[in-house]
Amino acid sequence: MGKQGKKQSHLNRQQCRGAKTSSYYEEQDQEYPSTPLASPFEEQNNESQQENSAEEVDENEQNQSNSDVPSKFWLYQQSVQSPKGDVSYLQKFFLMYVGGRMPLHLQEDFCGTALLSVEWLRTDARRTAVGLDFDVDALNWCMENNVNKVGADVSSRLFLFHGNVLQPLEAVLINSVPQDLVRNLSLKDSEDGAVTVPPLGSEGSSETMICNGTMKDTQMPARDIVCAFNYSCCCLHSRKELVLYFKYAHSILSKRGGIFVMDVYGGTSAECELRMQRKFSTFTYVWEQEGFDVIQRKTRISLHFNLQKQHKKIRHAFSYSWRLWSLPEIKDCLDEAGFSSVHFWVRSMPDSEDIKTINGFGIGRDIKYEHVTSFHQQDSWNAYIVGVA
Incomplete structure (x- = not known):
């Protein structure tokens, strides 16, 4: 994408989001996409490092019309x-x-390409999913x-929102x-009533509204599960x-009861400069973590891809400023938000x-999360946090 494409994309994002009111908006002013990242800590194995002889290409300069270059979202x-x-x-x-x-009813916030929502829908024909994300290109x-x-x-059971x-x-x-599907879902879920999102800070919620294009006006079943994965809550920089x-x-x-689930990572290696690679058959995924501000607890994470066949490097395919929240901070905020209990599952x-260099997903998928009430600090860990309503 050339300079004109970069400018137009930035203008489109400005028109979609309106006035800035928080640090979450302020981060979006930069030329970085908003899809959250995920750490290579997730899955590991050892392998020799790939040669770095490819041509370097910034993500925004990538020729999107070249069918030989895979999409950053696919990667x-x-x-x-x-x-x-x-x-x-x-x-x-x-x-x-x-x-x-x-x-049956899931909401995936910061959904990106909504891959999780689609998988959720595949597993049961009665299921619905709501996806919400700020990145219109990802959607x-x-x-x-x-x-x-x-x-x-x-696809008919997916409500996909840009916001x-x-x-x-x-x-x-x-x-x-x-609309006939929406009505049927509402009838099947009549013990709850369909839910329309109330204004933040208000009490209660509307039972039914007519779908006319926004989440405020869209009738949907009450959610059984809300999730925010890929460390997305690190995009929110203030406790408020x-x-x-x-x-x-x-x-x-x-x-009738539901849960909110998010993930977070940590460890001593999460608070320093770090560069790691994961090698796949046609490309190498690179996680780059800049220095860590111990006062603001912020760092910048960048995700790059080295394409073997094309001999190209897509640098800064995704890049973002993160506030790395601690487990006690997250629990306190969930308690204040009204959740009756909070549980930690750590691996x-x-x-x-x-x-530093790994091959594919390796052994990581064999490492199970375990419920813990205390956990001693180590080099690297991942956690699911479950808030129960």
Whole structure:
């Protein structure tokens, strides 16, 4: 994409988001896409380092018309996400902490290409999913490459919104949900009533509204599960924002019980400069972590891709400024937002010095999360945090 394309993309983002009111908006002013990243700590193995002889190309200068160059969103899905594993844990957490019924209605905040939502819908024909993300390019790619290729039965149960999690009422529905389906879902979920997101900070919620294009006006089933994965809550830099978002998540959960699930990473290696690689058959995924500000608890994370066949490097495919929240901070904010209990599921990861270069997903998928009430600091760990409503 040339300079004109970069300028137009930036203007489009400005028109979509309106006035800036928080640090989440301020970060979006930079020429970085908003899709969150995921750490190579997630899966590990040892392998020799790839040669760095490829031509360097900034993501914004990438020739999008070149069919030989894969999309950064496809590369992200292949190298980072594990939707089947996430769905399995979500269902496990719901049955453990709520129980009494199967979870059917999911909301995936910061959904990016909504790969998790699509996987959720595949697993049960009764399920619905709501996806919300700020990055219109990711959502458009999702529609073309994930939603439109799974069949009408799956895609018709997905509500996909473009907007900010701090202003969910203004999020715009970008795919068409059949109204007879919405009515049927409302009848089946009549014990809850359909939920329309209330203004943040208000009490209660409307039972039914007519779909006319925004989340505020869209009738949807109350959610059994709300999730924010790929460390997305690190995009929220202040405690006020985090509590506000948690209150929103709490407000759309079913009155019969529901859960909010997020993930976070940490360890001593999370608070220093770090560069790691994961090698796949046709490309190498590179995680780059800049220095860590111990006062503001902020760092910048960049994701690069080295393409073997094309001999190109897509630098800064995704880049973002993160506030690395601690587990006690997150628990305090969830408590304040009204969740009745908070649970930590943590898994230890190999030391970063031993896995600077890894091959594929390696052994990481064999490392299970365990419920803990205390956990001693180490080089690297990942955690699911479950808030129960």
